[in-house]
Every structure is written in structure tokens, then in C-alpha cells.
Amino acid sequence: MRIETDFLVVGSGMAGLWFAYRISNHGRVLVLTKKDDSESNTNYAQGGIAAALGSDDSPQQHLEDTVKAGYGLCDPQAVQVMVGEGPRLVRELQKLEIEFSTEGGHLELGIEGGHTRHRVAHVADTTGQAVEWGLINAVRSAPNVALYEHHFVIDLLTDESGRCCGVLSFDRESGKFAEIHAKVVMLATGGLCRVYEHTTNPPIATGDGVAMAWRAGAKVADLEFIQFHPTSLFGARIDGRAFLISEAVRGEGGILRTPDGERFMPRYHPDAELAPRSVVARAIYNELRTRRLDYVLLDLSSIPPAHILKRFPMIADTCKRFGLDITREPVPVVPAAHYSVGGVKTDLWGRTSIPCLYTAGECAHTGVHGANRLASNSLLEALVFADRAAQAASKEEARLPSLDKINPFERQLRSIEDPSLLNSLVSSLKQTMWRFAGIVRSAKEMERGRARLAELSRELKALYPARIFSPGIKQLRNTLIVGDLILRSALARKESRGLHYVEEFPDTLPEASHTVLSPKD
Ligand SMILES: Cc1cc2nc3c(=O)[nH]c(=O)nc-3n(C[C@H](O)[C@H](O)[C@H](O)COP(=O)(O)OP(=O)(O)OC[C@H]3O[C@@H](n4cnc5c(N)ncnc54)[C@H](O)[C@@H]3O)c2cc1C
Numbered sequence: 001m002r003i004e005t006d007f008l009v010v011g012s013g014m015a016g017l018w019f020a021y022r023i024s025n026h027g028r029v030l031v032l033t034k035k036d037d038s039e040s041n042t043n044y045a046q047g048g049i050a051a052a053l054g055s056d057d058s059p060q061q062h063l064e065d066t067v068k069a070g071y072g073l074c075d076p077q078a079v080q081v082m083v084g085e086g087p088r089l090v091r092e093l094q095k096l097e098i099e100f101s102t103e104g105g106h107l108e109l110g111i112e113g114g115h116t117r118h119r120v121a122h123v124a125d126t127t128g129q130a131v132e133w134g135l136i137n138a139v140r141s142a143p144n145v146a147l148y149e150h151h152f153v154i155d156l157l158t159d160e161s162g163r164c165c166g167v168l169s170f171d172r173e174s175g176k177f178a179e180i181h182a183k184v185v186m187l188a189t190g191g192l193c194r195v196y197e198h199t200t201n202p203p204i205a206t207g208d209g210v211a212m213a214w215r216a217g218a219k220v221a222d223l224e225f226i227q228f229h230p231t232s233l234f235g236a237r238i239d240g241r242a243f244l245i246s247e248a249v250r251g252e253g254g255i256l257r258t259p260d261g262e263r264f265m266p267r268y269h270p271d272a273e274l275a276p277r278s279v280v281a282r283a284i285y286n287e288l289r290t291r292r293l294d295y296v297l298l299d300l301s302s303i304p305p306a307h308i309l310k311r312f313p314m315i316a317d318t319c320k321r322f323g324l325d326i327t328r329e330p331v332p333v334v335p336a337a338h339y340s341v342g343g344v345k346t347d348l349w350g351r352t353s354i355p356c357l358y359t360a361g362e363c364a365h366t367g368v369h370g371a372n373r374l375a376s377n378s379l380l381e382a383l384v385f386a387d388r389a390a391q392a393a394s395k396e397e398a399r400l401p402s403l404d405k406i407n408p409f410e411r412q413l414r415s416i417e418d419p420s421l422l423n424s425l426v427s428s429l430k431q432t433m434w435r436f437a438g439i440v441r442s443a444k445e446m447e448r449g450r451a452r453l454a455e456l457s458r459e460l461k462a463l464y465p466a467r468i469f470s471p472g473i474k475q476l477r478n479t480l481i482v483g484d485l486i487l488r489s490a491l492a493r494k495e496s497r498g499l500h501y502v503e504e505f506p507d508t509l510p511e512a513s514h515t516v517l518s519p520k521d
Contacts, residue, residue: 001171001178004400005030005146007393008167008182010153010209013040015361015382016188017135022390024142030180031139032151032169034471038132039204041190041362042379045128046246046315047112048120049093049383050376051086054109057117059083066377069114069276070370071498072512073222078367081348082377082384089383090121098134099123110311112247112375113274120376125246125312131379151178152471153208154413156185156216156357163398164216164357172471175415183398184356186389187213187344188382191362193226195479195486196337197427197434200232200244206475207482209363213344214481219353219518221365222342223482224490225499227373228439229338230256230280233331234295236322242336243318245298247375250274252311253302257330258287264296278372278499281335285439288334297330335439339378341369341499342489345516350389353518356398360386367514371498418472421463426476428456433483441490442503450487453480489515 006027009016020029033039052062062083067074094100100121101108110120123130139145150172157166157179166181192207193199210220231249232242250256250273256265268283269275275283284296300308305327309316312326319326343365350358361382368381436449457480464473495509496502 001176003030003178003180005180005182007184007186008032008180009186009188010167011040011188011190011361012037012136012147013042013188013190013361013382014131014135014379015364015386016186017139018383019186019188019360019386019390020145021135021138021142022387023394024139024144026394027144027183029145030182031145031147032153032167032180033147033149034152034208035150035204037136037147037149039202040132041201041205042128042382043132044200044202044244045131045379046125046244047248047376048110048122048127049090049131049379050115050120050374051090051380052083052117052119053087053090053107053121054118057119059087061117062086062119065115066368066374067370069372069374071372071508072370073497073514074370075367078348081388082368082381085384085387086380089387090380093131093134093383096134096138098130110248111251113250113271113280114276114374120248122248124310125248125314128379152474153212154469154474156212157181158216158354161355162217163355165400170415170469170471177413177415181400183400184358184393184396186350186393187357187359187363188361188386189363192340192479192482193337195430195433195483196226197430198232198242198334199337200229200242201338202241203239206479207340207363208475208478209359210343210485211478211481213352213354213357213359214485214519216354216357217519218357219345219516220343220485221345221514221516222371222489223340223486223517224493224515225341225369225371226337226437226486227277227339227341227499228281228335230277230284230335231298231333232336233319233322234334235332244338245315245331245333246312247277249298249300249312249315252307253300255299255302256280256284257297257299258291259293259295259297276372277375281439282501284333284335295332295334298333299330300326301330339373341365341371341373346385348388349392350385351392356396358389358393360389371500371512412467413469414467415469418470419464422472422476425456425460426479429453429476429479429483432456433486437483437486437490440501440503443491443505446487446491450484453484453487456480485517488517
């Protein structure tokens with residue numbers, strides 16, 4: 001099957017939907033998404049979206065906080081763009097009938113670790129869901145936009161000049177492959193933390209965009225920086241996902257304690273519970289390891305129960321389902337892989353190193369987060385850079401490709417059902433990444449991790465040659481590529497900085513530099 005469109009968007013989270021919404025006046029838009037339309041990291045965001053909206057705040061202050069949290073690696077121009085354009089775009093989001101929480105007629109702005117002002121706009125503790133549905137409604141009612149669910153994008157199509165001119169995808173409902181040709185492709189496939197055994201991310205977050213872009217020849221940057229969220233609910237899984245206890249809970253007064261009651265964060269950082277996430281996650285990791293604990297406790301006793309229920313209704317409700325009343329009991333928590341700072345390298349307009357291929361959101365690397373993302377800056381980054389990408393893409397003068405010029409790779413695929421044999425390979429991959437590319441790393445162990453991934457790739461290839469396709473097999477191939485890119489990037493960084501801590505190189509070098517990998521090197 002062949003389909004033609006002007007703008008092809010892969011992914012229906014914040015970045016993909018905002019891009020589709022904005023570009024819809026400039027031509028036909030097709031959004032492809034591999035599960036239901038709302039299934040995305042965006043849908044699970046709790047804390048909110050950061051922007052300098054308060055009367056005591058300014059983009060300059062937001063910039064300073066972001067740069068401080070980024071350990072010398074933020075791209076100042078990119079941060080300037082994000083904090084400068086953010087407030088206007090958040091106000092535009094409000095117009096989409098997304099009902100942000102208010103207080104006395106004004107936005108109720110939360111505070112989270114590393115922010116020196118109240119600047120996190122939120123919809124109670126289900127911001128992501130509200131934003132996701134607001135955007136889906138906007139896109140579904142926009143002229144020119146079609147959204148196809150359950151379309152798994154397999155690979156990018158490039159022409160003989162190397163320009164991206166579409167994708168090869170698989171319609172899970174009809175069981176048919178489709179070649180979709182477009183003038184511009186926007187890759188908005190989100191995160192990759194499902195490569196880890198413990199993660200807050202839903203099953204869609206398998207790094208497909210990074211793997212596809214890599215196969216097509218794009219550069220990737222800073223993939224060693226994985227943010228481990230300090231507080232996910234111990235012993236609870238939903239769809240394989242660790243349930244997140246938002247940082248906003250610490251923002252409202254939650255205190256971290258060991259099970260015997262000691263408040264330990266002041267020993268690690270002057271900002272205690274509101275220290276940067278990398279510091280809090282490593283502190284918890286250290287307490288767990290040295291005291292042989294299974295979890296630490298998040299004590300909410302200083303927050304009035306009525307406020308807990310008003311500000312965190314979903315968290316309270318979900319914990320209750322796991323038998324925990326958070327208005328009366330402390331919450332047992334452990335860290336989990338949460339966010340990928342690195343991704344496909346872009347400029348300030350979402351352009352990648354491949355002509356006509358744009359990217360935004362969690363699968364992109366804009367440089368705004370440096371070596372550590374500040375809480376609630378990722379929805380903002382997705383919004384701002386998807387918006388800029390739409391402005392730039394609307395000016396592309398590309399024409400639809402002629403069919404014979406398209407690289408015909410993978411046209412001979414044969415599809416099968418996801419084999420159950422895959423589960424053990426997927427588990428091995430996740431355990432390998434958790435063990436060898438986790439919160440505290442060692443160069444020697446990371447080499448072992450790479451060798452183990454190479455072994456798993458060989459096993460997969462022996463079981464299923466390249467022309468055999470199922471979404472599960474392809475996702476595993478993608479996660480193996482992404483896992484290896486994380487380890488390669490981590491090995492290339494001979495220092496510890498922000499989210500990346502390696503035992504052999506505990507110090508931070510005076511000069512900060514990005515880790516850029518290219519498939520052509
Ligand atoms: C539990 C949780 C809480 C969070 N809380 C916050 C918060 O409070 N504030 C904040 O700023 N950030 C938060 N984040 C991070 C933030 O939600 C994400 O970084 C952001 O939503 C990413 O948006 P995105 O559009 O890039 O990707 P996503 O929202 O993940 O969307 C990716 C889309 O791509 C689709 N896709 C992927 N691969 C394919 C493929 N091969 N073919 C077709 N479609 C594909 C997916 O199905 C999905 O629709 C949180 C993340 C999690 C997991």
C-alpha cells in the first residue's frame with residue numbers, strides 16, 4: 001500500500017500533536033502512532049509544565065535555574081529559546097480547553113527541585129492526561145489532519161540524495177505494510193527508558209525514533225544522560241511500569257527518610273529533598289546499597305491530608321489501590337529510569353542532520369537539559385521545539401519524491417505474530433541495562449554490558465533473520481541499538497557529570513563537551 005501526504009508525523013504525544021496542530025494550515029498532515037492515540041509518556045506526566053508565568057518570575061530566572069541544573073552542559077541559546085517562548089505557548093495551550101489548576105483566578109504554580117520560583121503549571125496531578133486529550137481533540141478537529149492509530153513505523157525512507165522522504169509502517173489492524181511518502185517527516189516518538197528493568201515509562205517508550213534515525217544515518221547526542229527518578233512506588237507495577245510519585249510531592253513538603261526514621265538528604269545536599277534529581281537518586285541508591293535496604297520512605301506527614309487529596313488525587317488513589325493511604329502512611333520509594341536527556345541531534349528549529357527529517361520532544365536532543373533535566377522542563381521543551389519545527393517545516397520547499405528514487409530497503413518483509421520467545425530476550429536486555437548502565441556505572445562493567453548486548457543481538461538474528469518482522473521483534477532490535485548507543489556514549493565520557501556517574505572517573509572535567517555519535521564514523 002502507498003500513501004502520500006505533505007507532513008508525516010510519527011508519534012502522538014506532546015511534540016507530535018503540537019507539530020501536527022500547528023502545521024495543519026500548510027498542507028495535508030498524517031499522524032501515525034503505534035498504539036491508541038493517547039498512549040505516550042505525555043499521558044502519564046504528573047507534575048506539570050514549567051514556564052515563567054508568575055509575577056515574581058522571569059525567563060532569565062528560569063534560564064539561570066535550568067543552566068545551573070545542567071552541570072555546565074546546557075546549550076545557552078537553546079535554553080534562551082525555550083524559556084523565552086515557553087510562557088506564550090503555555091497560554092496557547094490554555095486556549096485548548098485544558099483546565100489548568102487555578103487559585104484565586106490565577107494559575108496555581110507548583111515548585112519542584114532546582115526551580116527557585118513557583119512556575120509549574122499543572123492540572124492537579126494528571127497534567128499529562130489533560131494536555132494529551134486537549135491536543136488530541138484539537139488535532140482531530142483541525143482541517144487536513146488524519147491520525148492513524150496502531151500504525152507501527154518500522155523505518156525511515158530516504159532517497160538517493162539522502163533526503164528523508166517518508167516511512168515504512170505496519171498497520172497492526174490489517175496486518176499490511178504501508179509505504180508513506182511525504183515532503184517532511186517529524187519524528188516525535190518519545191523516550192527510550194523501556195530499555196531498563198525498572199522504569200516509570202509506558203511500553204511505547206522503546207527508543208524507536210532514535211534507532212530509526214540512527215539506521216538512516218542521523219547523528220545522536222548525549223545518550224549517556226538517563227535521568228533516574230528518585231521516587232517510584234516500591235513493589236508496584238502497572239503495565240510493567242513503576243508508578244511515579246511526582247517530585248511535586250517533595251515540592252509540597254515530602255521528606256525522605258530511611259525506614260528507621262532518619263532524614264538523610266541534608267547529608268548529601270544543602271537543598272535536601274529539592275536537590276537536583278541526579279543527587280537525590282544517587283543518595284537513595286547509596287542508602288539502599290550501604291544499609292542493605294529495599295526502599296526508603298517518603299514522609300508526607302507535614303502536608304495536611306486535605307491538601308494531599310486536592311493536589312495529588314491520582315497518586316493518592318493509585319496508592320490506595322496498592323493498599324497504601326498516603327494521608328496517613330509514608331510511601332516506600334525507589335529510583336527508576338525516567339527520562340532520556342539525549343536523542344537525535346537537532347538545531348534550534350528541530351532539523352536533524354538528515355534533510356527533511358525533523359524531530360522534537362524526548363527523542364530529540366536540543367541541548368536544553370545539559371547533563372541533567374530540570375523537573376517539568378521536558379513538556380516545555382517538546383512544546384517549544386515542536387512549534388519551531390512546524391514554523392521551519394512549513395517553509396521547506398521539498399517536493400514529493402519520485403518512487404523509483406526511494407531506497408527500497410526492507411520491502412521484502414514477512415510479518416509474523418509477536419513470538420513468546422521474545423520475552424526472555426527482552427528481560428535479559430533490561431536487566432543488562434539496569435546492571436551495567438544504571439545510576440552508578442563502571443567503565444569495566446559497561447564494556448561487559450556491551451558484550452552482553454552483542455550476544456543478545458546475535459541470538460535474535462539467529463532466531464529471526466532481518467526480513468522477519470513483528471512489532472515486538474522490531475522493538476527489541478531498536479532497544480538493542482539504543483542500549484548499545486547509551487553504553488557507547490557513556491564509555492566515551494571520561495568524567496562524571498550530572499546524571500552520568502562513573503566510578504573510575506568521579507571528577508567533572510573543567511571543559512564541558514557533548515558526546516555526539518554518527519553512524520558514518
Ligand atoms: C510517569 C511520567 C511522568 C512525567 N512527568 C512529567 C512532568 O510532570 N513534566 C514534564 O515536563 N515531563 C514529565 N515527564 C516526561 C514527559 O512526559 C515526556 O518527556 C514528554 O511527554 C515526551 O513527549 P513526546 O511527545 O516527546 O513523547 P511521547 O509523549 O512519549 O509520545 C511518543 C509517541 O510516539 C509513538 N511512537 C513511538 N514509537 C513509534 C513507532 N515506531 N511508530 C509509531 N508511533 C510510535 C508513541 O506511541 C507515542 O504516541 C514524565 C514522564 C513520565 C513517564
